[in-house]
Amino acid sequence: MSFLLAAAAICASGYALLRAIGLATGRSSVDLPLSWFAGGAWVGLASFTARGLLGIPSGPATAIVVLALPAAGWAVARRRVRGLGARGDGGARWLPRPAWLFAPMAAWTAAVAVAVLLHGLATPVHTDDSYRVRALAPILAATGAWNDAARDAIAVAGPVPTYVPSLAWVLGAGIDPVHVSASVVLTFLALLTLLVALGSERGVPEAGWGAAFAITSMPFFGYHSASTYADAWLGMYLAAAFAFLVALARTGAPADAGRAMLLLVGAALVKREGELLVLPVVAVLLAQVAWRERTVRGTLGPIGLLLGAYLLAVAARVAAVGAASAFPFLRAAAERSVGAAPEAAAAAAGEVAQAGPGAGAILLRAMFTDGDLGILWWVFLASLLLLAPRLRREGLAWALLALGMVLAETAASATWLYPQFTLDHGTVHRSLLPVSAAAAVWLAWLLGSPIAPPGRPEAEARRRSRKEPRRRGG
Amino acid sequence: MTARAPLDDRRGRGAVATWAAMLLAAAPLPPMQDVPIRFVAENAGASSPMRLTTDGLAFDVTQWVGVFLPLKGAELLEIDYRVRGIVLLTWGSGDGTTTPAPHSPPWHHEVLKQGAGRATLDFRTTAGWSPERVPFLFFEGAGDVVLTGIRTLPAQGGREDAVRRRDQAIRLAPIRIDHTTINFLDPPxxxxxxxxxxxxxxxxxxxxxxxxxxxxxxxxxxxxxxxxxxxxxxxxxxxxxxxxxxxxxxPSLALRPRIDAGERLRENLHFSPALGALTALALESVGPDERVGVQAGANDWFGWETLCFHLAPRPCVRVLPAAMVHEGLPGTGRLGADQLDVVVYLNPGAPLLPGFSPVASVGAEAFVARRR
Structure with missing residues (x-):
């Protein structure tokens, strides 16, 4: 119960934030799940900045101020800020076609959602590590711990996985680690709802249901969504951001660019690698907006302001644990670049030479053969090859570029930076979850859009009227 | 000799899944045959003493007991048992001389319910099974076990038939949650x-x-x-x-809602049900402001970390015999032995800290102790 109250407070705060910066869509089916994402990102960012950058201790007063600030901002902004516009292109359509194809997809999606909800809340927070940094960090935050080890743990977990599950505890509820898995489960449900609602709101329910089905058809993603790990959580934020990136391709609405940037900032706040993972997507989004700025002005400024939140999170992390510990991946990359391979990687490379497939082969098997990600990458590859000419027409090339860069990052990490965790199957499958979730969304919009062309119903009607005999009576 | 159909008594969904897998993957199984318990008692190899009683083959489980059964090439076994305490059964196969690593993926394990029960064990889907290997049973936890009946399928056909049946069994083999599941699922x-x-x-x-x-x-x-x-x-x-x-x-999904943290630990800490029960007991026994020390085995990092994590935010440390000050999970602080209010004792292989005595237990070597 305490978790539900905290979740409601986070949603309310997120909704106020969306209204304050003009990113609410005006449709509750979209705004409600989006509020959970936005509220989580806000609570994580504000709490971490307050603690790491400003030295304000965590506690009930800080939490209440953090929750209330967006509402105050909304009150101030409703008269002064125009925002990026509210709605998309209208023309909502709620039932995907054809029904015989989408009925089993919807049934499977709903079944997975229920299973993740029940399994996630019925199992204790246990992993192969007996506890998990991602689950311990919220406890440390709730108890106000801010020593070296606590700062390290919170920086590794990331602000969102730290401060979202701990909100109820900070406000007085008893600590129960199930709040961690409950947070992941709720984000999973919010993602599915957001995908379906957004697709429907934009007149392409096929894309929305397709994305939800593709994500629930990745068995490993479902399993992780019922755990305390944050790989899927990061994937959920990234997938939600990609939903607005591909929507941006259809509508060109500045608000969609803003929503995508907001969600990318949220993804940057999940896990230590979140900031680097989303960096190329942020760059592509900025480039896309700058490109559009030639014809549609006024978008780049607000997007740049949202980017400031990303930089704030980076600054808070550096302040908390120091520059060297904030981004160990950059340090590892520098070491690899100059030939001084990390010891474990060098040892693992020796093992590879002696027996078994290399890291690259294992990565490919993880994508195509091992089944953790279902059939996704087979369909993705085939669709990319067969539908390449459509990419530009559908406006999905920008999002594809971003996706390709995230995949390149993941592959570089798995095969070059940390091959030992690929060779022992330690993290390679988990590291593919975020990019796979984003790929699922992109693929669904590629396949979903042309099945049911949006808009111009009058043109369709004219075509029908020429080819089909007019029905009379009955 | 009696003939019975395989049956998974563990829970209804397990039985449904087993039957679904069998129906989908393989032809109907022939009847199983009883194996005389005396034959098993005289020819089995075990890591601890076993007693042949009028009820069956009996043994105590304090930490673990490994048993090689003299049933070379066995593909399916059905065991009837009677259990007191909390016991986790792991099964696999081996050459009869070298003890296989019991927890390696795919880890085949099942919590034996208290009292009388029956378990159906498919060895074909375990790692490295072949018609030349013998079944290996590994019991962990705290309690005692009596094997009251053992049945097996009679060998049919040659090696090629056995390999074909193994292929069929693996095709829809249940996914069992283990230590590596969070990193990858067993590939289909x-x-x-x-x-x-x-x-x-x-x-x-x-x-x-x-x-x-x-x-x-x-x-x-x-x-x-x-x-x-x-x-x-x-x-x-x-x-x-x-x-x-x-x-x-x-079969691995836990779909019954569990609001209480203790219930979740008791029912669904699949890796170690005895540890789950002890952790739940500690949660219920230790006050919110009390300071806890965990005495566990020298190499048992999993046990003490699990306990301290679930007892948070109570100060909780791992008690090491030679240490002056004891440390807990990262960022949670340190405690001296004289500061402890409660000790959770988990098979440490060392005597309980002086000045403490047990107040609640799940077994002889797993209990909660308070300062006298």
Whole structure:
């Protein structure tokens, strides 16, 4: 119960934030799940900045101020800020076609959602590590711990996985680690709802249901969504951001660019690698907006302001644990670049030479053969090859570029930076979850859009009227 | 000699999944045959003393007991048991001399319910099984066990038949949550002996349907419209893959809502049910402001970390015999032995700290102790 109250407070705060910066869509089916994402990102960012950058201790007063600030901002902004516009292109359509194809997809999606909800809340927070940094960090935050080890743990977990599950505890509820898995489960449900609602709101329910089905058809993603790990959580934020990136391709609405940037900032706040993972997507989004700025002005400024939140999170992390510990991946990359391979990687490379497939082969098997990600990458590859000419027409090339860069990052990490965790199957499958979730969304919009062309119903009607005999009576 | 059908008594869903897997994967099984308990008692190899009683083959479990059964090539076993305490059964196969690593994936394990029960153990899906190997049972926890009946399938056909049956069994083998599941799921395999994975078959089927359909449409209608073929083929093979995953994962899902943290620990800490019970007991026994020390085995990091994590925010440390000050999980602080209010004792192989005495227990070597 305490978790539900905290979740409601986070949603309310997120909704106020969306209204304050003009990113609410005006449709509750979209705004409600989006509020959970936005509220989580806000609570994580504000709490971490307050603690790491400003030295304000965590506690009930800080939490209440953090929750209330967006509402105050909304009150101030409703008269002064125009925002990026509210709605998309209208023309909502709620039932995907054809029904015989989408009925089993919807049934499977709903079944997975229920299973993740029940399994996630019925199992204790246990992993192969007996506890998990991602689950311990919220406890440390709730108890106000801010020593070296606590700062390290919170920086590794990331602000969102730290401060979202701990909100109820900070406000007085008893600590129960199930709040961690409950947070992941709720984000999973919010993602599915957001995908379906957004697709429907934009007149392409096929894309929305397709994305939800593709994500629930990745068995490993479902399993992780019922755990305390944050790989899927990061994937959920990234997938939600990609939903607005591909929507941006259809509508060109500045608000969609803003929503995508907001969600990318949220993804940057999940896990230590979140900031680097989303960096190329942020760059592509900025480039896309700058490109559009030639014809549609006024978008780049607000997007740049949202980017400031990303930089704030980076600054808070550096302040908390120091520059060297904030981004160990950059340090590892520098070491690899100059030939001084990390010891474990060098040892693992020796093992590879002696027996078994290399890291690259294992990565490919993880994508195509091992089944953790279902059939996704087979369909993705085939669709990319067969539908390449459509990419530009559908406006999905920008999002594809971003996706390709995230995949390149993941592959570089798995095969070059940390091959030992690929060779022992330690993290390679988990590291593919975020990019796979984003790929699922992109693929669904590629396949979903042309099945049911949006808009111009009058043109369709004219075509029908020429080819089909007019029905009379009955 | 009696004939009975295999039966999984553990829970209803387990039985449903077992039957579904059997119906889908293999031909109906022939009747199982009783194995005389005396024969097992005289020929089994065990790591601890076993007693042949009028009820069956009895032994105590304090930490673990490993047993090789003299049933070379056994594919399926059905065991009747009677258990007191909390016992986790792991099964696999070995050469009879070297003890296999019991927790290696795919880890086959099942919590034996208290009292009388029956378990059906499929050895064909365990790592490295072959007709030349013998069954290996590994009991962990705290309690005592009596094996009251053992049944097995009689050997049928030659080695090739056994390999074929193994391929069929692996095709829909249940996914069991273990220490590595969070890193990867056991891959769905279509034919283990040939190394053919299900996803490769589904992927090729998808490619043939999508590309073939698109090309055929192009040839017939002179129009390049691959989207419907990509979408329909993609959804069809995805649903097939989803169906296989559902059958495999169903026995492992915990779908009964559990609000209470203690209930979650007791029922669903599958890796170590005894540890789950002890952790739940500690949660219920230790006050919110009390300071806790955990005495565990020298190499048992999993036990003390699990306990301290679930007892948070209570100060909790691992008690090491030679240490002056004891440390807890990262960032949670340190405690001296004289600061402890409660000790959780978990098979440490060392005496309980002086000044403490047990107040609640789940076994002789697993209990909660308070300062006298």
């Amino acid at each position: 395999v279509w034919n283990a002996s040939r190394g053919i994975f299900l996803l490769d078959l589904l992927g090729i089927a998808f490619a043939v349907l999508a590309v073939g359909g698109s090309l055929a449409w192009l040839a017939i209608r002179r129009r390049w419209t691959p989207v419907p073929f990509l979408a329909v083929a993609g959804v069809a093979v995805a649903l097939l893959g989803d169906g296989v995953f559902l059958v495999r994962v169903w």
